[in-house]
Amino acid sequence: MATPEQAQTLRGRLMSADCPSRQVLRHVSSRWGLLVILALGEGGQMRFSELRSTIGGISERMLTETLRNLAEDGIVTRQDHHEVPPRVDYTLTPLGHGLAERVLGLGAWIEENIGEIVRAQRAIAAE
């Protein structure tokens, strides 16, 4: 199924500072990146204002910037309907869906284990 060109997959090395994968990691794991991917992974197509109200605490400035970074990486798609008042939809690309699977796994783990983490935090703080 893969052509010879696609078959010779070059693998990124996250541990090296100048690998392009490092930049992508920065966008994905930025303060709001994971939450945007999480929201789109759960909610499917979403409008700007919908994302803003879903992700507690995010500002318009940061949502704009985070979405632009992810769009430039080919992870989300921005669809502007050119209406007034503006209507813009965001969705995950097929590439973004693969990523979102992993991110959802990570997010779910934290939500499920927060109880144990808080217990650990208290035990450690008590020393």
Add this chain to the structure above:
Amino acid sequence: MATPEQAQTLRGRLMSADCPSRQVLRHVSSRWGLLVILALGEGGQMRFSELRSTIGGISERMLTETLRNLAEDGIVTRQDHHEVPPRVDYTLTPLGHGLAERVLGLGAWIEENIGEIVRAQRAIAAE
């Protein structure tokens, strides 16, 4: 297996700004958090200097701070041998191993798909 107390697991809600899970997400997905977890997940027990040389680009200041945050969350263990010159080992806690599984999945996905991401970046930049 679970006691009644453990059975009533409270689930975090990452989307709400004041849920404790949000703070943990910040530590984990901080600029260096994922890379530290990745390194310890692959390397097992590691010394400070070993982590520093493994994770390209990290400074001592940031490594110290990242490790301290993760230790306070019960994700990594710090073992000081009280020797001179200093020798300190870091490992993942059992809790940290669960987390590292998801992080390794995410890291592997990025490394495997960086080729396609770069292709997407170029296609989008060409518009």
Add this chain to the structure above:
DNA sequence: TGTGGGTACTTACTATTCGTAAGTAGCTCA
């Protein structure tokens, strides 16, 4: 004619975080 509302952004400014480089401790070995 004009005033206000709706949505997705920008802009200007301030606060917080980060990176860099230079210490620090204290024991060992030349």
Add this chain to the structure above:
DNA sequence: TGAGCTACTTACGAATAGTAAGTACCCACA
């Protein structure tokens, strides 16, 4: 005597993030 080892800590300038106030555009209503 003093240089070296390792895991930090400190000081300070630079980059990044947060806050609040615009901006654009058209429509509805008075």
